[in-house]
Amino acid sequence: MKKLLPLFAAILISANLSATNTLNLMPYPSEVKFGVGKFTVDKSLRISIQGQYNNRLTPNVGRFVQRLSKRTTITLDRDTIITGKPNATFTIAVNRSGIVKLGEDESYRLIIDSSRISLTAETELGAMHGLETILQLLDRNEKEFFLPAIEINDQPRFAWRGLMIDAGRHFIPVDIVKHNIDGMAMVKLNVLHWHLSEDQGFRIECKTFPKLHEMGSNGEYYTQQEVKEVIAYAAERGIRVMPEFDIPGHAAAWMVGYPKLSSGTDTNRIEKYFGGFRPTLNPTERYTYRFLKKFFKEMCALFPDDYMHIGGDENNGLQWNENPKIQAFMKKNGIKNNNELQVYFNAKVLDIITKNGKKMMGWDEIFQPNLPKNIVIHSWRGREYMEQAAKKGYQSVLSAGFYIDLFRPASYHYLNDPLPADTILTDAERRLILGGEATMWAELTNYETEDMRIWPRTAAIAERLWSPSGINDVDDMYRRLNIISIQLEETGLTHIKNREMMMRRLCNSYDVEPLRILLDAVEPREGYKRHGSKPRYNTESPLSRAVDIALPDAPDAIRFRLTLKDYLQIKSQNSYLTLTEMLNQWALCYGRVSNLAANNVALQELLPLASNLTQIANIAQPLLPMIQSGKTITAEEADAIKTQVKELAKPVGELEVAIGESVGMIVDALVMK
Amino acid sequence: MKKLLPLFAAILISANLSATNTLNLMPYPSEVKFGVGKFTVDKSLRISIQGQYNNRLTPNVGRFVQRLSKRTTITLDRDTIITGKPNATFTIAVNRSGIVKLGEDESYRLIIDSSRISLTAETELGAMHGLETILQLLDRNEKEFFLPAIEINDQPRFAWRGLMIDAGRHFIPVDIVKHNIDGMAMVKLNVLHWHLSEDQGFRIECKTFPKLHEMGSNGEYYTQQEVKEVIAYAAERGIRVMPEFDIPGHAAAWMVGYPKLSSGTDTNRIEKYFGGFRPTLNPTERYTYRFLKKFFKEMCALFPDDYMHIGGDENNGLQWNENPKIQAFMKKNGIKNNNELQVYFNAKVLDIITKNGKKMMGWDEIFQPNLPKNIVIHSWRGREYMEQAAKKGYQSVLSAGFYIDLFRPASYHYLNDPLPADTILTDAERRLILGGEATMWAELTNYETEDMRIWPRTAAIAERLWSPSGINDVDDMYRRLNIISIQLEETGLTHIKNREMMMRRLCNSYDVEPLRILLDAVEPREGYKRHGSKPRYNTESPLSRAVDIALPDAPDAIRFRLTLKDYLQIKSQNSYLTLTEMLNQWALCYGRVSNLAANNVALQELLPLASNLTQIANIAQPLLPMIQSGKTITAEEADAIKTQVKELAKPVGELEVAIGESVGMIVDALVMK
Structure with missing residues (x-):
């Protein structure tokens, strides 16, 4: 690990930080060099696999072709994969057969120019990561699908990159476990920890x-x-399965x-x-x-x-x-x-x-100090336990900070670096930190919601565990997460589509738009707070209420925040219009949700929440034009508004409006500096 | 069968035809008597099962409770099912254990009043049908979930009610087969014909x-x-599995x-x-x-x-x-x-x-006349083959007219009665017509689209095979189909949600609204016409284009037609506003789809189609206010407009705009009578 760090640092300074703004890769590779031109993806694509490799590579290339075909709508049939190199436009070369175990070489090098794709790797495990990178690079314009000319050299920062699925508290059917394995492979995770x-x-x-x-x-x-x-x-x-x-x-x-x-x-x-x-x-x-x-x-x-x-x-x-x-x-x-x-x-x-x-x-x-040194301590109560173990010479894996069952935003998990710049660990001790695991405890999730609780946030954790530590721009992470989330659907994951299904069931109608507008602006309460609600949750609670459809990262709240940041920086008219439109929608929300709930007992609990959202929007609506026209308010006025908004953003039942902070930013921008 | 027919007829005249307008049952029962009051569904529900029955009933009651719980968001846990009758608010009584075979008794009687639900049946197979009826009866208001007071006596018209799944041309994975079995049970189908x-x-x-x-x-x-x-x-x-x-x-x-x-x-x-x-x-x-x-x-x-x-x-x-x-x-x-x-x-x-x-x-x-009389002829080339067989004393099952792979509307299949009023068969011959099967050939479908090709249309076929022949109002069928379609999602069927997923993939964005507006107003070409397109379809075609997301019953075209009928009859202002709004959306469609397609080669093929839709909307837009204000046009003017619309409704590639006929109705309404 240590040997690689200076290299990472150098690259980060030169290219990567800006690079993430044009590429939609997640996890972002350790080294990216941009080329000139593009490789057109069409039915003439011919893939040749060379070298020594485990036979798992072949079905992976098959699925790669199928996903490429689905996404491009181009028929890329069985003839796409050929034997022999001369006619190939895409060559995969692997040095040796990989073993799915801790510490195996997962690196790959990908070179794309206008006529050829070359993917080389020590083992097919690396090559499989490279295939996922290619699918993330796929772009389109009005004429064609294409890949940008590029050179990528990539390897993981940590060897242990896991997802824990808790099948104990709620049973998670096999097909859902399988879809999640596919999702893991897409973002280069390599350990399924199966809590049985x-x-x-x-x-x-x-x-x-x-x-x-x-x-x-x-x-x-x-x-x-x-x-x-x-x-x-x-x-x-390429994924290990460790039972618990x-x-x-x-x-x-x-x-x-x-x-x-x-x-x-x-x-x-x-x-x-x-x-x-x-x-x-x-x-x-x-x-x-x-x-x-x-x-x-x-x-x-x-x-x-x-x-x-x-x-x-x-x-x-x-x-x-x-x-x-x-x-x-x-x-x-x-x-x-x-x-x-x-x-x-x-x-x-x-x-x-x-x-x-x-x-x-x-x-x-x-953990206690007489254990043999090849055991692994799984830190969940806090990173200090991981550090203590390392100080005593023990390996560990971090899950503290990666508890994705607790409805925390992706940004929280994303910034939870097992080895931050200010780590108290020595170089030798740092080598004992094997990696981390997203931990999906299943008190409040079942077969319908499991995927939407795991994804897309786990992709942000996957990046934390794979990419150089300097890749840590939260806004850009959210931008890319949004795109990766749609691609994750290719695996059969239901994190987006079950949400819509559950809204239809709740509304007993196709017209879920008012509910969607509300739910995209609110978040479940974080931590263990939902467990305080009455009646107490148990294993047979239906988990089909609005709170079960609300996301830890309210999508519209994030969109509003990112757009607002952009607006406050460069005052673009587009951003202003988007913000205005969103506030208008929220201002109408209470009325629309009231109509929707008129004959629907299952939606009644949302009325106070919708009212809060609409009231916050009403407060914010006149403020935006004031920024636009350069008006200001006093610090006292600002405080008064912020207090009001804070009150309205307080939890209602198990949910809370998620746009309070952004409205605070608007207010702050109005105060004369 | 014959014995029941006069009974059916009597009931139809008395109650059923109007009844379908207030109940959302599909297939509609053979006898319905409305009561007064309602049964409130809350956590006090206690279910007791009485009598002799096959042990398949217990898990079905379990799933009934789970679905009821999910839909109502009320925790109905394991204590909901009790032993002993005294405390039960819902009693299920079964006379004997059923056998899953042709001709088994599937009847049930359901009585609901304000304090009790009583479901009685000869076999648990009938009781299971009754459970589905209860879930379709479930209603809600602003205060509670409830069931209407009602008495239902129900049994199937035909004993053989099937769905054929073709796993040969495209493999249909086991979990999809299972979801479809659940869907079949929801609409009282009882034969899975598995083409292997x-x-x-x-x-x-x-x-x-x-x-x-x-x-x-x-x-x-x-x-x-x-x-x-x-x-x-x-x-x-309760479903047979017959291999082919x-x-x-x-x-x-x-x-x-x-x-x-x-x-x-x-x-x-x-x-x-x-x-x-x-x-x-x-x-x-x-x-x-x-x-x-x-x-x-x-x-x-x-x-x-x-x-x-x-x-x-x-x-x-x-x-x-x-x-x-x-x-x-x-x-x-x-x-x-x-x-x-x-x-x-x-x-x-x-x-x-x-x-x-x-x-x-x-x-x-x-078929040829020396075969033993216990074989079954499966009529696919036309109903005349079924009739010929019956005339010779052979049993048969009808699939001609139930080919759901051919992109025909639900109404077409719905009206395909195996034994219409004018059947040429004698009473004895009629008894040889066992029923029918929806037939899902899989040239142009795969694991992603299978469900949306089968559902919800197959529910209309299920009604044709179960309900009295007099239940045949197409508009009311569409009204109920719309509601049943959402309930079908409870089984895990992806017929609605995969559509949205495929739109996101095609658009590479969450913002699929312009595409949805277009696709909800167009239909794939019927019959075998899609096979004429280039490049020729094969087993490895991705089936991920717009035509694969378009439905045989364009939902907005149907909504427009039903709303228009309502408007032309009673001139309601609500209908007028809905029609105007829909036309406005279509008028904007070309511009919006053009924007969407600007950087997306996969959407280019839709531009001429979107243009046609928008042009038709442009033609219709000024006509609607003319009706409103009592203006008229001449027959010649009407013909000219209709010719223009007909031209624009012609197929573009494999798709065609589906609102031409409705615009024709508007035009006709303007001609002075």
Whole structure:
């Protein structure tokens, strides 16, 4: 890693920062040199693959051709891929077969001029990244589709670039997992972390202990056949699949079928609500380890990845405190507290995992300094845990700051650099930071909304983990994210289209426009605040209300902010018109939503929110022409307006209007400097 | 059947015709009696299931609750379904376990008053239809979701109500097949006819002859595991799955792996283009029958349905004519022509099918009078073949008129009654008409567009096959179809949302509005005309152009027509405003599409079409106010305008503007009577 840093820095200064403003690449490559001219994409395209490579490359080139064909509407049929180089207009050359494992070479070089495309890579994994870059480079004018002449040299900044899917709290069907793997490949992520067991469900067929999935789920679980298919599907796309079995806490579902695993006498059941629960594996009984030995033997054989995630988080220890036998065991063995008891448990589990040829990973609670150095600490409570581990010589992966379930904007995650310029880590310690993972906990998402909670924000995280650290312009990220989001639909992802479907269902009509205008200007409350609402959410809540369709990045609020910035800088008339138009729409919103809600109980809860939006718009409407005509207001007047707007931007239920800050910018611009 | 007809007639006169104007049911029930009051749907709903029934009912009630919960946004969790009757507000009572086979009792009775819902049925298959009716009855006002007080007695008019999916020409992935099964259940269809082999692909794993799927497809085929899953999925929803293996023609893909089956010496290959092809099974070789014996043994065991469809259509006989051995065989056995040779072949195949315990079905070419009376003739070339078969005492199913691949409007299919009032069939012969099937041939559809080609039109066909023949008001059908179409999205069907996705891809933007306005006013050319376009379509055409997003029922053209009818009848001001607004939008369309296409080669082909739409709108714009103000024109002036409009409504490429007829109605209304 270190060796590359000066190179990155140099390039950043020379070209990249401005480059992102003309290219729509995400993640942005480490080195880009612009050429002159363009390569026309038409039916004469002929692709030749050269060299030594794993046979996963061929289907990837096939899908590349299919997507290119769909997007261009040009029939590029089976004859597009040819053998032999002479007639090829696009040559892919690979040096050796890649292995889908941590640290494999994923670099590629792409050279496009007006007559040829050349894609070279050490392994086909790099070449596959290059294919995605080409699809992002594809441009069009009134006459043709084309690729700009360019030279790109690219490799990842971090080797571990993951997405965690929580299938425990809500089951996520196989086809959705697959679409997400395709989405991951599009933005060069390479680890699917599959959270397979939770208090709310055990989600994978276990042949050794079938009551795990039979009694530990509501019938919604992955068969081993399906798991094998997902692993193969991911491997074909260059993506590792690491399973997580969260123990000793978060394991209530295990004990429904196997109550002997429990540390307590609580009734064992699949949890319906969310939060921390009492059921915890009993770390003092030999039964537990005999069970885990057989269990992990089966699962380690099923999942080929080198790593096995054992969770280890949020054990509240209540059952341990209350169990006299456990207390006696601790006394006898000199175990002073629950933390030490979990260390004891982890050591036993580590032994099992290691004997099955795997390396262990766990949430940061598992960290303590006697562990072997090849384990990986997964930092979720804060980056300090990652840094502590590194200081002690341990590898880690960052998820703190990448919790995409918490309805935070893409910008928040985007700027969460595992190794910021001011990191306290030494060079050697920095090498221990393997990367990061977007973490999609599933309390408030199900099969309908999973995609729209993951995408497009995860593309911004993918860029953080792949691209040089200097690529960090938030506005430009949003500009590109908007474009990438449409391309992500090519994988079957439903992040845009399910939103519209859900609006139609909510409105019972095709005419969802007033609702869309409202929802594109509001955001769900951030963090864990939605869990405070009544009735309390549970695993069977329909998640079909307006708040479930609202996005963490209100699209129109972002558009308004970016347009406003542009207007305040260069006072373009176009921007002024756009802003005026948007304010007008918002000003009409309350009336239109009221009409829509007139015979629809499901929309009633939105009226106060729509009212707030309209009131804010009413406040902002006269201010914009004042800027235009050079009028000013006093600081006191400004404060008064901002207080009013702030009040109206406060949460209503689980939603809040997202344009308050932008209106504040308008107000500030009116104050005489 | 006959016994019910007078009853239907009586009810139609009394209530139903007007009833469809207030209820959004499709297919409309055979008997509806309106009550007073309404049943409020809230979280106090408690459902109890009583009686004897197949256990498929329980998951169906589960899905009913889930859909109700999603639509109402009310959490209706696992406690909604209770055991024991006393606390239930909704009782389902079933008399006996149903069998998913032809002719099973599917009737149900539904009674809703302000405090209770009662659903009774002979079998759970009827009860499941009743659940769908309840979901269609669900209504809302500003305070609550509710069901109207009502009594419904319902049963199907025809026992065979099918949808054929052609997975041969384009492979249709399993999840799409499943969504379509859900859609079928929503509109009370009960047969999935699965067309599994074609010249362009053999689409099912065959264990006896693995080269069938290995060499006869591009790797896209259903595994037997998947087939079993689909059969179980359909059975749970009360739907039969009948496979079709089309022989002796349409079988090119078989011969790639097994050339000995061929009647000729042509090179065997998977066909890439569409149409009729030469490769035909050799009906004179014992090898063929030995092969088919083993083949059908495997497939008859895999598919539990009583029927096996052997295709039998469009054998062009060329290979038979050219093969001296076949000619010699015919001479020796006194077989006079190819038709007789196919009769010979069919008799052999019939023997195989029968010995495997199945009844044979085939396209109408297979019909000849020596066949046993339990076979089924599938009429596709015209209803006369169905009638001929009935006259000879044979059962048949109608698909002529239900070819939904031909881009014909829903109204065309809706009015295609298998037994119209003026049928030439006697009562006894009428009983031989089992029903019909919507037939989705897949030359011009693939995984992205399959759903939007099937739905919502197939719901209109479902009504034709289920409801009394007197339910045939086209305008009201369109009104209800519009509502049902949104509900169909609950199954995961992509018929609405993929359209929007494809527009975004084509426009490379979220702003697809101008394209949507254009596409909602145009239709693909009907029949087989699209196949005349250049370059010729093949199995690898991307099918991502505008014509692939255009619908056989242009939604805005229908809306305009219905609004216009209303306006011409009662001159409502609302209708006038809607019409004016729509014309204004169309008048602006060319300019807006031109802007959209300015940098987009993929949209260039639409400019002449947009121009035509705008010109027609320009012609119509001044006419509407003339009606309003009572002005008139002469018959000659009217003719001149209509000629002009007709010219502009002519096809441009594969599309045509669909508002010409409505503008003609405006013109006619201006002519002094």
